[in-house]
Amino acid sequence: MSEGAPEGASAVELLRTMRRIRAFEERVGVLKRADEVYGLIHISIGGEGVAAAVCGALRNDDALYSGHRAHGHAIAMGAPTDRLMAELMGRADGVCQGLGGSMHLVDTAHGLMGATGVVGGNIPLALGSALAARLNGSDAVAVVIFGDGAVQAGHFNESVNLASLWRLPVILVCENNGFAEFTPRSAHTNVERVSDVVAPYELESATVDGSDVGAVRDAFAGFLGAARAGGGPFLLECLTHRLRGHYEGDAVQYREALAAEEWQARDPIARLERLGVERGWLSTAEIEEAQRAALEEVEAAVEFARASPWPDAGSTERLTYA
Amino acid sequence: MSTTTYVKAINAALADAMRADPRVFVMGEDVAEGGPYTATAGLAEEFGTERVRNTPISESAICGVAIGAAQSGLRPVLEIMFIDFITLALDQLVNQAAKAHAMSGGQLSVPLVLRTQGGAGQRGGAQHSQSLEAWLAHVPGLKVVMPASAADAAGLLASAIADEGPVVFVENKALYFRREEVPDERPPVPIGVARTLRQGGDVTIVATSRMVGEALAAAEELAAAGIAAEVIDPRTLVPLDLDAIVASTKRTGRLVVAHEAVRFCGVGAEIAASVAAAAFDYLDAPVERVGAPFAPIPLSPPLEDAYLPGAADVVAAALATLGR
Numbered sequence: 001m002s003e004g005a006p007e008g009a010s011a012v013e014l015l016r017t018m019r020r021i022r023a024f025e026e027r028v029g030v031l032k033r034a035d036e037v038y039g040l041i042h043i044s045i046g047g048e049g050v051a052a053a054v055c056g057a058l059r060n061d062d063a064l065y066s067g068h069r070a071h072g073h074a075i076a077m078g079a080p081t082d083r084l085m086a087e088l089m090g091r092a093d094g095v096c097q098g099l100g101g102s103m104h105l106v107d108t109a110h111g112l113m114g115a116t117g118v119v120g121g122n123i124p125l126a127l128g129s130a131l132a133a134r135l136n137g138s139d140a141v142a143v144v145i146f147g148d149g150a151v152q153a154g155h156f157n158e159s160v161n162l163a164s165l166w167r168l169p170v171i172l173v174c175e176n177n178g179f180a181e182f183t184p185r186s187a188h189t190n191v192e193r194v195s196d197v198v199a200p201y202e203l204e205s206a207t208v209d210g211s212d213v214g215a216v217r218d219a220f221a222g223f224l225g226a227a228r229a230g231g232g233p234f235l236l237e238c239l240t241h242r243l244r245g246h247y248e249g250d251a252v253q254y255r256e257a258l259a260a261e262e263w264q265a266r267d268p269i270a271r272l273e274r275l276g277v278e279r280g281w282l283s284t285a286e287i288e289e290a291q292r293a294a295l296e297e298v299e300a301a302v303e304f305a306r307a308s309p310w311p312d313a314g315s316t317e318r319l320t321y322a
Numbered sequence: 323m324s325t326t327t328y329v330k331a332i333n334a335a336l337a338d339a340m341r342a343d344p345r346v347f348v349m350g351e352d353v354a355e356g357g358p359y360t361a362t363a364g365l366a367e368e369f370g371t372e373r374v375r376n377t378p379i380s381e382s383a384i385c386g387v388a389i390g391a392a393q394s395g396l397r398p399v400l401e402i403m404f405i406d407f408i409t410l411a412l413d414q415l416v417n418q419a420a421k422a423h424a425m426s427g428g429q430l431s432v433p434l435v436l437r438t439q440g441g442a443g444q445r446g447g448a449q450h451s452q453s454l455e456a457w458l459a460h461v462p463g464l465k466v467v468m469p470a471s472a473a474d475a476a477g478l479l480a481s482a483i484a485d486e487g488p489v490v491f492v493e494n495k496a497l498y499f500r501r502e503e504v505p506d507e508r509p510p511v512p513i514g515v516a517r518t519l520r521q522g523g524d525v526t527i528v529a530t531s532r533m534v535g536e537a538l539a540a541a542e543e544l545a546a547a548g549i550a551a552e553v554i555d556p557r558t559l560v561p562l563d564l565d566a567i568v569a570s571t572k573r574t575g576r577l578v579v580a581h582e583a584v585r586f587c588g589v590g591a592e593i594a595a596s597v598a599a600a601a602f603d604y605l606d607a608p609v610e611r612v613g614a615p616f617a618p619i620p621l622s623p624p625l626e627d628a629y630l631p632g633a634a635d636v637v638a639a640a641l642a643t644l645g646r
Contacts, residue, residue: 063394097427106426113393114430118417124383125418128390128398135347135372135396142390155413158383165378319424320462322431322486 011272011281014213016290017052018269021072023294024081027302028071028088028102032248036306037088039101040117041248042069046211047175047240049268050145051076053216054173054236057224058143063113063129065122065144068103069175070115073145079107081297082304091308098311099319120150123159123172130163130170130232141169141227148176148185151194163233164201171223172203172235175210177242194237203235210238211268241266324506329498331472332361332437335479335508336399340369343397346483349375349384350401350437357401359439359498381410385436389419389488392434397483405440405492406449412457419488420463435482439493441532441582442630446495448618451626453531453583458490459559459592465489465513466559470534472502474557477511485513494531494582516563518570522550525576525640528567528593529555533580533612533631540636551640559589567593568600575606576643580636585613610639 025045031037044051047069055076058064066073074084079095087094088102095107103117113129116122126144133140150156151174163170174194178185191197195205204223208215216238223234264270276282326334339346347369348362354376356363366374377384381402388398402408408415415436422430442451459466467482467489469475475493482489519534520541529537534555541551552570556563571577577597579590594609612635620626 063390065390095427096425096429099427100425104425106429108426108429113390114418114422114426116418118413121413121417122386122390124386124414125390125393127383128387128392128396129394130390131387132391132394132396135391155382155386158378158380159386161378162380162383162387316424319428321465322423322428322433 011276012286012290014052014056014217015269015272015276015282015287016293017056017076018048018213018272019290019294020081020297021048021051021075022269023298024075024084024301025071027298029248031302037102038090039103040068041088041102043248044069044072044242046242046266046268047177048072049213050173050175050210050216050238050240053213054143054145054220057217057220058111059140060109060111061138061140062111063126063140063142064111065113065126065142066105066115067119067146067150068115068117069147070105071102073115074105074107074112077107077112078110079105079112082301085301086305086308089305089308090310091305092311093304093308097315097319099315120146120153120156123150123156124162126170127159127163127168130168131166133169139228141171141224143171143173145173145175148174148178148194149188151197152188160198160201160203164203167232169227169230169232171220171227172233173220174235174237175240176237177240195235198235203233205235205237207237207239210240211266211271213268213272323503325501326472326504327499327501328472328475328493329359329361331476331504331508332479332493333363333365335476336362336365337368338508339480339483340365340373345395345397346399347373347375347396348399348401349377349388351377351379351403353401358403359495361437362401381407382414385411385414386418388434388436389414389422389432392432393422393430397433399435399437399483402436402438404450405438405454406452408438408454415464415488415490416461420461423487424463431486432488433486434488435479435491436488437491437493439495441494441496442619442626443496445621445623445626447621451619453581453614455492455559456583456587456589459589463488464560466492467513467557468492468531468559469557470497470531470555473504473508474511474517476508478513478557480508480510481513484510489513492531496532511557513558514561514563516554516556516566518552518554518566520551520553522552523574524550525578525643526552526554526567526570526574527578527580527636527640529553529580529636530559530589532582533636536631536633537580537636539633540640543633543637544640549640549644562593564596564600568597571597571601572604575604576640577605577609578612578636578639578643579609580612580631580639582631583613584616585611586616588613607643607645610642612636612639
């Protein structure tokens with residue numbers, strides 16, 4: 001655990017958020033196999049630390065952009081889990097009225113300005129939101145979270161150049177889980193660390209262990225404060241481990257399963273719980289309560305979503321143009 | 323009345339919008355320098371380089387930046403210098419801008435204007451001369467505007483900037499420096515309303531962009547042969563004022579659709595099919611389409627001149643509908 005490990009209330013908050021994400025996604029995995037949620041479903045189990053630490057630090061007037069693996073980011077931004085679940089089920093009460101789905105979650109009231117199914121496709125949008133904040137004289141910050149697979153795309157490199165050139169208050173957060181879809185990073189590029197890719201642009205960057213939620217929180221807090229004060233851009237590279245395949249139902253034979261003890265070392269929740277108890281930041285009761293409350297919330301979300309009607313037939317046409 | 327040009331009208335409309343609304347800003351390659359056709363000349367001097375932003379040659383990123391800025395409350399007017407380069411921005415335009423409103427259940431809107439220009443005839447070769455508007459018209463969520471005159475360019479640009487969604491504004495480089503008489507006032511022109519430029523009862527000619535002038539020249543020639551052609555400029559492709567086209571065709575019984583883009587799968591095919599469905603019983607002849615051949619635009623002057631559709635092609639198509 002890093003020097004700036006979470007303490008007291010914030011450790012409980014981070015744990016609760018991670019537990020809510022874990023419970024939501026484990027339930028979604030079950031629902032996917034039962035064909036109750038639709039489309040490609042990308043699960044972030046193992047990556048909850050980044051969501052809790054990064055999104056939990058943002059305000060509703062900040063702009064967060066995410067990718068296809070966005071459930072955790074949406075939950076950590078404050079999007080209601082019942083409406084998220086309804087969205088995954090394509091229902092009228094979904095955050096996007098059922099028109100978006102798992103890969104396109106949006107909740108503008110909580111600063112979630114978009115998630116995209118095009119890998120890295122909304123990185124430049126975050127620059128645009130950062131530019132808007134600057135031109136409006138606001139201290140709001142834009143953050144975009146993407147996987148290491150996006151780094152090899154042209155729009156990533158164009159965006160890094162432009163963000164650097166214009167000194168935009170944007171924080172690029174890369175979840176480097178070592179896999180771009182189905183193949184390891186080494187099959188995509190010779191540059192192992194994303195922070196090395198951006199080095200020539202003189203971006204301030206840091207690489208942290210993404211399963212160390214305290215380390216992510218502290219590194220991000222430094223960048224966030226600097227961006228609010230007019231600095232930027234920044235790159236935070238979080239080394240994570242994706243326990244599941246690329247999407248629910250893929251073959252997952254391209255990667256060897258983690259040994260149980262190794263997963264214990266890489267699971268951000270288990271790590272925080274162990275350390276929290278050891279250091280006295282968390283009680284066993286708090287840990288159990290976080291788990292119980294998360295499961296209860298998710299069951300309520302499933303019931304809410306199941307009871308929600310399908311969108312009305314006119315929604316498709318009505319929502320095509322603003 | 324005063325004399326202006328198409329490009330000056332665009333420049334004036336941009337300045338008007340920027341004066342009226344602090345959310346409006348311009349970005350693109352070399353825009354602070356005025357751009358290759360002077361469309362943004364003088365704007366940086368009046369509004370500063372924060373609101374008239376030069377960008378690197380990064381069409382994907384700058385289109386995405388404009389989308390993000392629009393989602394966050396600004397009114398960007400992005401210039402993609404040549405429509406040929408829109409290929410590099412299409413992911414942003416098609417997957418992000420066009421779908422944001424629908425995919426977010428109406429939470430997001432993208433009040434973005436993407437100005438670009440196409441058209442051949444200036445020996446620009448196959449990568450600086452294309453007419454790619456049909457691609458854009460095929461994407462739900464985008465509006466596509468294609469003005470043919472200075473007054474329409476100014477009025478439609480004002481409406482495009484005021485629109486709550488993404489509008490692709492397709493100019494034509496061959497029109498930029500033609501002198502035109504325009505009213506001193508520059509009233510907005512509503513998006514989605516066609517304009518009838520000439521009335522006639524024998525054949526309807528629907529033409530877009532540079533082909534509007536060619537259609538009017540063709541109508542003059544047809545008049546000399548005793549044929550009264552009605553000339554309609556839809557002005558916007560999406561939404562398309564099909565009612566105006568169908569009403570005219572019902573009166574004339576004959577329809578010619580003319581555009582500079584490649585004929586195959588062009589906007590003319592959509593108009594022809596829609597009119598055939600809506601006015602089949604009124605048609606006295608098959609709908610004729612005028613467009614470019616299915617080939618990359620050649621550089622060599624005699625080849626390019628032969629490639630480009632013009633008034634003579636419109637006349638021939640009109641005569642074909644009359645069995646002459």
